Amino acid sequence: MYRKRRAGSGKKGKLLAVLAVIVIAAVYYYVAIPAVNIHSSGFWMFLIALVVLGLLFYGGRKGIHSKEEVKSSKILKLGIGLVVVLVLVYFAGSILSSPIVNAKKYRNLMVPETGNFAEDIEQISYDQIPLLDKESAALLGNRKMGSMVDMVSQFEVSDLYSQINYQGRPVRVTPLVYASPIKWLTNMSDGIPAYITIDMATQNTELVKLDQGIKYSEAEYFNRNIYRHLRFKYPTYIFDQLSFEIDEEGTPYWVCPVKKFNIGLFGGQTIGRVVLCNAVTGECKDYKIKDCPTWVDRAYPADLLIELYNYHGTLINGFINSVLGQKGCLKTTEGYNYLAIDDDVWVYTGVTSVSGDRSNVGFVLMNQRTKETKYYEIPGAEEYSAMESAEGQVQNLGYKATFPLLLNIADEPTYFIALKDNAGLVKKYAMLNIQKYQNVAIGDTVQECEKKYLKMIKGSGAAVAGEDTKKITGEIRRMAQGVIDGNTHYYIVLEGHDDLIFDVPITDFLGIVKYDVGDRITIAYNEAEPANSVVSVEGDAGSAEGSVETDGGGSGDDTAAPGEEES
Template identity: 50%
Template sequence: MKQTSGIDALLEALRQSGVDVGSGGNPFSGNSSGDGGSDGESSGGGNKPPRVEVSFGDKMATWGKKAIIIAIIAIVVIAAVAYWWFHPPINIHSTDTWMFVAIFILLPLFLFFWMRSMAYKKGTGKYEYNEKKAKTFKIVSYLPVLVVLVGVIGAVASLSFFPGNAEKYASILKTTDDVFAEDIKEVDYNQIPVIDRDSAVLLGNRTMGSIPEYVSQFEISPLYSQINYQGSPVRVSPLGYADLFKWLANREQGIPAYALVNMTTQDAEIVRLGDNPIRYSQSEPLARNIDRHVQLKYPFYMFDQFAFEIDDDGKPWWICPVQDRTIGLFGGKTIQRVVMCDATTGECTDLSVDEVPQWVDRVYPADLLVEQYNWYGAYKDGWINSWLGQQGVVQTTPGTNGQLGYNYIAKDDDVWVYSGVTSATADNSIVGFVLVNQRTAESHFYEVAGATEDSAMRSAEGQVQHLGYNATFPLLINISGQPTYFMALKDNAGLVKMFAMLDIQRYQNVAVGNTVEETQQAYKTLLATNGVELSDEGDTSIVTETSGTIERIVTAVVDGNSHFYVKLVDDTNLYDFALPRLMGIVAYAEGDEITFNYLDSDGVCVAEEIIGERVSSEAAAAAAKAANSSSSDEEAQGAAGAAGDAGAAAGADGAAAGTAA
């Protein structure tokens, strides 16, 4: 009796289970016949062994109703957990929604319908061959694909080159042209931030040492939102749990404080909240996570960057801007509403942008405002012009270290985003700058030709290159009507050591100082020395009036500009009268009386304005004699008249000299 080998028994079992392994006997024996002929009659290579493959799709096609129900329940549970954890908005305009639907709904449906079609087509398992049902399930499997196709079409309809979209993009941010000196008030040094975000973070983190009981349990969040608080620019950031174990130990008490850094005085403190701690924050991993809490409360809203702010009483809030997409499915992003969430109780208030309280500063994220202005600068003359002719195409200036080029200034108790505006080729000069209100999206453009922020930083660093200080990203301020870059100069440890001011229009005019006031004084002196006409309305703190008799007057040419240097009797100062701004000085001579305003300085004092008319030494002597004489009123009046005539004659001589000059 012929014995059956183990291989033959395995093949027979596979054959009976429906697997096609061929009819040539043992495929591994090397024999060409099914009867297993002699070894000497074997062919060169024999028959190749069959590949027995059962794909996952084939297995799915054989699933029964019970298996399908279990699979559906598993997918629903996984999708529910994933939705709670990732909390995407339920909104057709959200790319997160489309991604979630594609992974947890469309893909499983496509696989189910396609596999069922294959089962009826092949007659696999419990499903007998049925061409009609196979075709039906195949058609139904295209429905998820059509949904994806709708998303693709909506994305294409959102692009700027789609007909009519360029005009829509350009009109999202309404920008008006204004005059800088009229719209931007003279700088108030109680409101100017003298440090940047990095320095604020450094100061805030060092302040954690003042609360040793919190140091090992909490750390300061990296948010550091810049806001206006009680009339001063500050950065605020909540504390957060140091890690998961610290959260488990402290979640019942909540987060006890937040950090506050004054950007003007450089004072930093940890503000304790007492009985009203922060319970909803970004460091919460579960239900009290602020992103999850607000999104699940408003499932159909698309939220932008959350901002941490405090109201006028120091109470912490989360400001949650709600996005709107106005072009196609995904284009034309803007802000339509705001949800304000109490950081202590989690109570939320849904408001339109117009209803937001005055103390709220960060409704529109700065990145979004910069993006919207770039849409305006690129597409205001059409999409074709934006990449072909580029006539009048502008953009905000690029920043440094891979970050966008913008900063914040305080104006009208609001925070405004500032950025220079340059041409489409992004050269080293600006054509102006733009200010956009973060609460209302009010936008103003000021036409000023000058240096970019990066060029200004390099120029300021050049003034102190022997010290190796690094300049912060500039702030825009108004100094006597002149648009001016203001920068802090920091050492390698990140500490502010000096300050710099730079004339945007004439960026070779750079002044540095150890204090803001000293820097301003040196800067105004530098501008006046170079013949720049200054407006000192509302800023007389460093302008002084003096008068006296001219002891000596000489002329010189400095950097191509004419200057008159004046020394008064019994006065140790030397005064500089720059031409052509103070042309009236040419009418004066040694011995004449003069009254003028000047900028005080340790070196040469710069004259700002000549007050009154020239009085010659002879006329002054006659007037003094008349005043002290006991002669008749007629004699006194005659002397005064003589002085006036002499003054008028001197004025005429001065005018003639000025014309000659």
Template identity: 55%
Template sequence: MKSKKVFGIVVAIIIGLICAGGYYYVALPPINIHAPGFWSFVIVALLLILAVYGLMNIKKPDIRISDAQNFDARDIKIKFKSKKAEAITKLIVYATVIVVIIFIGGSILSSPLVNASKYQQLITVSTGDFASDIKPVSYDKIPVLDKDSASIIGSRVMGTMVDMVSQYEVDDNYVQIDYNDKPFRVTPLKYGNLIKWFTNNGKGITAYIKIDMTTQNAESVKLTEGIKYSTSDHFNRNIYRHLRFAYPTYIFDTLNFEIDDSGTPYWVCPVKKYNIGLFGGVTIGQVVLCNAITGELTSYEVKDVPTWVDKVYSGDLLVELYNYYGTLKHGYFNSVLGQKDCLKTTEGYNYIDIDGAIWLYTGITSVGEDQANVGFVLMNQRTMETRYYEIAGADEQSAMASAEGQVQQLGYKATFPLLLNIAGEPTYFMALKDASGLVKQYAMLNIEQYQTVATAETVSGCEKTYIALLADNGITIPKVLEDKTASGTITKIAQMVVGGNSHYYIMIDSSQDIYDVSVVDYIDIIKYNVGDKISFKFNEGTNVKTVIGITK
């Protein structure tokens, strides 16, 4: 009889462990007291053990058929096969209750309600100088695509890959990176379904998509050896499972697909750091880099992450950290009730490439219903460095509505603005998209006087019109509009489509500059080739000079 009891206990434990192991393999909770998923795992495991052990040790109720008419379920009392079984069952119940209490209590004690000052100090905000920090940017570095437009272009590129389109799909990652000192978005492909994974996993995913955010050119980058670790892989090659088994205690944030300077694909895997209590004050403490082809893993402290890595902190996390900083200056209850001196980020954000790093841009407004910004912040996605600029003006939604009003007859929609330095003025820059999501025009709008709006089909044309508007409104002196001349022998000439129009980009032997010639405005440019002599007028401004006249 005793051996039967021992056998029952062993079987219950084994079944419970098998169920818990299956749950762990699928859910992949970190073995870390700071992870809510870990506590959920413990609670589920205890409940499974309780269910299995209890069912094996509860006596069957003794109900006679003759008593069926008078049967009442409330009269059934749970009886165990032994006192020991009853004690063990109660112990499991108590343990489950204690774990639940710790989880709930830890959540409350880790919240801003109790730790407002600690949350407010999670980031350090410095005051920046707009003119010195944000230099005028050349056309070849202004990102004109947002993620949605990049996704449309990526899908079209996928459609041209006839050898792969039936087996793979485009992942929706599209992380913005700095690659060779220019903004790009990159995303891997993914297996179409489980069957297609079985038929293709031997060679892996043999390409990823790279999109130039300034020219809208996209390409499929073919790999000599395929990606073997991805979000669409299964079993131990699934990137999440690969990471979990290597780092069972790490609490990973959103994974990002990036490429290094040589184009090798990696998964950038930020590791959360909890700074307040059990579950509060999340920042990033470490970063694991996973070579997507070989699966090789390397863990870095944030300060030691290679410089080609761009996205350590997600946009949502950075915005959350600033909102703690801006709203909790006078405690939690002030942030909810009086809201004195409370500032928050506006709805939405965008990214800009500054000095080889990707910075998040978003406006700052007071907590209320006004439609004006008191300033804006730039937040480095690799280091969390945060700079605040006190420049009052229209908020982004008002700016987008103003830009859309300029082209209301066309029905274009504006992307969330970027902040640029145009002629020394803080300027919103937006792409204007048609109903299919493709970029058709561009808009520039003065932050402080948002009725000053310029639109054009090219970035250079938009800037030219915008600077003229600034001058007409007495906002700035249009020094960048001073016309200059150049002449020489053409050493390079390349055609490119920008905003649906053909442009020729020319270099001559007497200058290192690049000259932009619009075919629409100067059709004769198609007659020129390398080696021909040419003379023209151009606007002095950014690195790419806008040609405003060809002379003979």
């Protein structure tokens, strides 16, 4: 009877030990939520921890405390051998997946095309230029939240601020979050009631209230936490950085890119699929990356695109060359920004040599939805050099430059920089030609800055054609001369258009001397006050179009000297 009770007690103890291991493993899985996938490092750690935990319970149950006892136990020796095998496979997989032995494969993960800047990047009007960086957007978002007295005590603004294209506008969007665990407990039944959108061009900030609250987010706990919700629906998927977006109807979604490993166990990561999770209902839709809906802007995280291009740039001539000789090796500069092109968001960053000089050999654009990459061989200023140049123009005011935005101004690659005061508020704007960054145009408004920049890159002050250029034809009614900064200008009024005065600088339109009162001409011009800036002049007497050209560098007379504020 005693032996039977002892045998029964032993079986019960083994069962309890097994149950304890299962419970601990289940708790660990629920908290750490590793993907059940051999390409996941977390899954290998989970397996190793599970085996070690089982061995500890077994050894403790058997009362094994010495090496000799361990060696005499077949189960312990088998378990230890399994741990060693798992560790060796993990480390071997890591090495065989690395660029050391797969340089060519890593280099080909991203293959950039050579782009044409003037054709690929259209010139946009000043009222569509994104003026705010993430920090400035956060200030506006917090200010908006502070004015919502019915919500401010219960909710805060998330720091996500994803930049997307929404209904053809550059917008940053971010959800609200619960102010504390207690606020979560009292509000969880209704969810998060709103999200914030900020128009990056107009700075219009809107708090969008929802008919039904957001119930799946990073601010939730337990099963409604977005990461846990995704893990239980897709236990084998390895997710990359999640992004909060809204579709064209304003419905909030979590865009959840799924990692794809192309080299060995852990190497060559790209994005293979995208899961779109409705933030309100939790409904998920799974797409291959090539079938991703066009309203999605951030399927490829910016950091991943930067990493892929750096693989291409540094491993162009093999791994050993990337470490020793570094012949032909290129890398992206520190920092990046976003461009909106054809309803997609592209990551912009400069490209420089690995030697770490202060100049760029070109720049690269990478599509966050398709991974399409275009390289532009335009040497010029590295972004932080351009920022320092802009800050030097207003150093007496102590303004700090934001990371540049790349724009096409009159077919010239141009850095656009916002200048902020100590409170983080944008006070002035700067435009610099990438290839001639020592010449800086500063303005209190974007329109003023653009006007000065156009005048500066033309050199002598002639206007440059843009999307707002107009044409008019008529007989010359009056002509008058004037001298500005030592240069002769003709001022023309056409018959029937007494309200329009056209400024024609003779240094750029020498042929204007062929015309007189009564001649019929066609003038292309940009509207301005008090005189309209002429782009071209044509008529019966010949063409006066652009007879004198400059190198576009200019003397910088229209920019503030270092330490002087633009009047």
